[in-house]
Amino acid sequence: MSKKTGEVILDLQSISLRFGGVKALTDISFDVREHEIRAIIGPNGAGKSSMLNVINGVYHPQEGVIIFRGQERKRMEPHQAATQGIARTFQNIALFKGMSVLDNIMTGRITRMKASFIEHALWLGRAKREELEHRKKVEEVIDFLEIQHIRRIPVGRLPYGLQKRVELGRALAAEPSMLLLDEPMAGMNVEEKQDMCRFILDVNDQFGTTIVLIEHDMGVVMDISDRVVVLDYGKKIGDGLPDDVKNNEDVITAYLGVSH
Amino acid sequence: MSFGTPTGMPEGLQTFPRLLFHHAQVRGSAPAIREKDLGIWQTWTWSGVAERVRALASGLAALGFKRGDNLAIIGDNRPHLYMMMSAAQCLGGVPVPLYQDAVADEMLFVLQDAAVRFAMAENQEQVDKLLDVKDQVPLLEHIVYDDPRGMRHYNQPFLHDIRALMEMGRIHNRNHPDFLDAEVAQGRASDVSVMLYTSGTTGMPKGVCQTHAAFIASAQGGRQIDHLEAAGDILSYLPMAWVGDHLFSFAQALVVGFTINCPESGDTVMTDLREIGPTYYFAPPRVFESLLTSVMIRMEDAGAIKRKMFHYFLRVAKRCGSAILDGKPVRSSDRLLYGLGTLLVYGPLRNVLGLSRIRVAYTAGAAIGPELFSFYRSIGINLKQLYGQTETCAYVCLQPDGQVKPSSVGAPAPGVEIKIASNGEVLVKGPMLLKEYYKRPDATAGSMNADGYFLTGDAGFIDADGHLNIIDRAKDVGRLANGAMFAPNYIENKLKFFQYIKEAVCFGHERDQVCAFINIDAGAVGNWAERQGIAYSGYTDLAGKPQVHELVKSCVDEVNTILANDAMMADSQVHRFLILHKELDPDDDELTRTRKVRRKFVAKKYQVLIEALYSGQSTQFIETEVKFEDGRRGKVSADLRIIDAKTLSAAQQAV
Numbered sequence: 001m002s003k004k005t006g007e008v009i010l011d012l013q014s015i016s017l018r019f020g021g022v023k024a025l026t027d028i029s030f031d032v033r034e035h036e037i038r039a040i041i042g043p044n045g046a047g048k049s050s051m052l053n054v055i056n057g058v059y060h061p062q063e064g065v066i067i068f069r070g071q072e073r074k075r076m077e078p079h080q081a082a083t084q085g086i087a088r089t090f091q092n093i094a095l096f097k098g099m100s101v102l103d104n105i106m107t108g109r110i111t112r113m114k115a116s117f118i119e120h121a122l123w124l125g126r127a128k129r130e131e132l133e134h135r136k137k138v139e140e141v142i143d144f145l146e147i148q149h150i151r152r153i154p155v156g157r158l159p160y161g162l163q164k165r166v167e168l169g170r171a172l173a174a175e176p177s178m179l180l181l182d183e184p185m186a187g188m189n190v191e192e193k194q195d196m197c198r199f200i201l202d203v204n205d206q207f208g209t210t211i212v213l214i215e216h217d218m219g220v221v222m223d224i225s226d227r228v229v230v231l232d233y234g235k236k237i238g239d240g241l242p243d244d245v246k247n248n249e250d251v252i253t254a255y256l257g258v259s260h
Numbered sequence: 261m262s263f264g265t266p267t268g269m270p271e272g273l274q275t276f277p278r279l280l281f282h283h284a285q286v287r288g289s290a291p292a293i294r295e296k297d298l299g300i301w302q303t304w305t306w307s308g309v310a311e312r313v314r315a316l317a318s319g320l321a322a323l324g325f326k327r328g329d330n331l332a333i334i335g336d337n338r339p340h341l342y343m344m345m346s347a348a349q350c351l352g353g354v355p356v357p358l359y360q361d362a363v364a365d366e367m368l369f370v371l372q373d374a375a376v377r378f379a380m381a382e383n384q385e386q387v388d389k390l391l392d393v394k395d396q397v398p399l400l401e402h403i404v405y406d407d408p409r410g411m412r413h414y415n416q417p418f419l420h421d422i423r424a425l426m427e428m429g430r431i432h433n434r435n436h437p438d439f440l441d442a443e444v445a446q447g448r449a450s451d452v453s454v455m456l457y458t459s460g461t462t463g464m465p466k467g468v469c470q471t472h473a474a475f476i477a478s479a480q481g482g483r484q485i486d487h488l489e490a491a492g493d494i495l496s497y498l499p500m501a502w503v504g505d506h507l508f509s510f511a512q513a514l515v516v517g518f519t520i521n522c523p524e525s526g527d528t529v530m531t532d533l534r535e536i537g538p539t540y541y542f543a544p545p546r547v548f549e550s551l552l553t554s555v556m557i558r559m560e561d562a563g564a565i566k567r568k569m570f571h572y573f574l575r576v577a578k579r580c581g582s583a584i585l586d587g588k589p590v591r592s593s594d595r596l597l598y599g600l601g602t603l604l605v606y607g608p609l610r611n612v613l614g615l616s617r618i619r620v621a622y623t624a625g626a627a628i629g630p631e632l633f634s635f636y637r638s639i640g641i642n643l644k645q646l647y648g649q650t651e652t653c654a655y656v657c658l659q660p661d662g663q664v665k666p667s668s669v670g671a672p673a674p675g676v677e678i679k680i681a682s683n684g685e686v687l688v689k690g691p692m693l694l695k696e697y698y699k700r701p702d703a704t705a706g707s708m709n710a711d712g713y714f715l716t717g718d719a720g721f722i723d724a725d726g727h728l729n730i731i732d733r734a735k736d737v738g739r740l741a742n743g744a745m746f747a748p749n750y751i752e753n754k755l756k757f758f759q760y761i762k763e764a765v766c767f768g769h770e771r772d773q774v775c776a777f778i779n780i781d782a783g784a785v786g787n788w789a790e791r792q793g794i795a796y797s798g799y800t801d802l803a804g805k806p807q808v809h810e811l812v813k814s815c816v817d818e819v820n821t822i823l824a825n826d827a828m829m830a831d832s833q834v835h836r837f838l839i840l841h842k843e844l845d846p847d848d849d850e851l852t853r854t855r856k857v858r859r860k861f862v863a864k865k866y867q868v869l870i871e872a873l874y875s876g877q878s879t880q881f882i883e884t885e886v887k888f889e890d891g892r893r894g895k896v897s898a899d900l901r902i903i904d905a906k907t908l909s910a911a912q913q914a915v
Contacts (some may be wrong), residue, residue, distance in 0.1 A: 139298035149527035151299065200408065
């Protein structure tokens, strides 16, 4: 696939993260280029989700430098990451189960709402105009993800695969420049996985969104990502093109174990 | 009886393009097409549609589309696809709608047969299918697509975004302002207006060429019988390649001038139906059936008071509802109760179904269960049947208001003559007959008799009221070994009237007894199983449960009781049956795209099961390959139990 990936927009240098005595991440460096699909893979407990949490400001590494869009990032909170254009989905779906699909996706627009609480409550000028605008954007996401038929259904009543899609929808509604996906295909059947792959590729292709994803399914990762970084026990053991990583001795050992 | 002849169209309006431009003049600002897009119903007025059609037609002409060219149209019901149909007709070309869920190989035949040079595809999915087979369709020169999503990287010069085509057309229009009007003026009523491919229950599909005159006469006849008005709405959701959709959503819409409404997607049809509340509605029996099933399932979960009220008023409706709808005399106490029922049950129910504004609803394509049919009529929905086929513009018989019977398909429509041949086959003649099968003079000749009657291939009789009753396909009607008539469809329909049975295939020709394959309805039986506390994992597992066998057996036994009371059919009682381990599926070629059973194919594929039915075995192992929609294959296997049904002997029958 010939695809134009741009400059480095996120550069992680020598990141180390400890929880007390537990070293979750040790001296990890890698970068993410604009418009690419970057996968983070590794066995259970390798530190993949921690890495994602570092990127989006949930965890604060004790050591290391994070440079996002040319600026060194100071200590940052997740909502600041959101306003900088980083959206994410979660390994365990984190939607509002009792709310409709439409309302859930609407919550993705919150960082972009400017009208005050009072204006919203009284449905005054700016609030109304804004809501119409946001609703239009949400409808575009619904159309994009082909979930028109469940628009009004409470999320809790949907099958797992569709809930995952709604979660992606909420992240997309924020019009992120960088999308973090934590195991978007976990627990899905083959058909749902294929759908999800298609959506991820479409998002990347049509909106130019940079995507960082964690995934267990090696087949999926190798098919859709541009570059792959491999973690094991909190250390980086591989980084490169999918084919290179696939043939890397350390990676094979980490995944398949060592023959004795 | 007959309705006489249909009133002709005014002078100058004998082709569809002229009708379109006529509406643009007389009701320019009235809605012609609506489509739900991004959650909102968008409206195109008649003048807006006319402008776009003009632009599209000129654009096609600029690309080299000529009189007599065929334009393939592939996709869901979308405004631009309907407009493209008109655009092709403006230039004297012929639109050829294809079934949108057909796989590339199935499309290939039609594309080759129709010598398609131009194709209109709804989206990337359909474009991909066309590109798959393009090498084998050397004549195919241009593909126009509607939805640009995913098309960014397609840079083949023969692919055109419909918006670009329209722009091209607008420029062409400015440079040649008289061009299009002259083209439209050249159109004759006797020109072919559309080519619809038959679904191919037998052999390869054939292109049925229908003229403007034929479809306009059929649409006029329908308008006359049902008093259709311009201020109406129809939901256009059935495949555009199907003659019914072409009659209702295209021909009648253009003749009468009502609004067609395109749903948001195939999955949202039921929601869209409720939002639009059409005045005119068409659905095959299975849609009415699944609507009713879903209501009944939900009512089972309602509170006791509501449930009691619901069932009480349904009994009232059953007693007097149809009579009230037909304007027949009814006891005043019943009339009062029915009024109360309308307030409490029927009204809300019609609303939930999305049918509260309905003036006429039609069903056709398969037999509808009398219970089901009467149910809708009893709650005040004017549901009627019609009869026709692709070759007759779906226009042969209509049920006139006040004379609706569940068993018949109605009286001959205006201008239609009907005769029953000596072998029981229904013969028809009238303005709605096909011009020819495309490039198949042999088939065209074979479809007509010497007097110019079309051979429908259906066996039927005309009853005392002059209404046509259809029994079965003439070629399917066989004989049992003892010489008694065997009409498989007739028996299968009786079986399918039970909500638990989705599909049935009966065998018995030249055999001494009738045996059957059954497909259970996964939704209805699944719900029943849940209620009984029966755990199951999927269709195959559910179909193998002994309790389900008992359930289906009770349905078969009941059918046998009905058959035993019918002198002509008493020998056709189902002696043994089995429940298939998989659902019959068009992807596995077991059903046609219009979901009719391909009897011979099924018989051949499951030969081993038929033998087991007739050899007295009690179980039989079967393994079957299944195709998924994405082209992958899998296998399902099961040990099928063969069950003996209760049949009534001649002695019991006499009682």
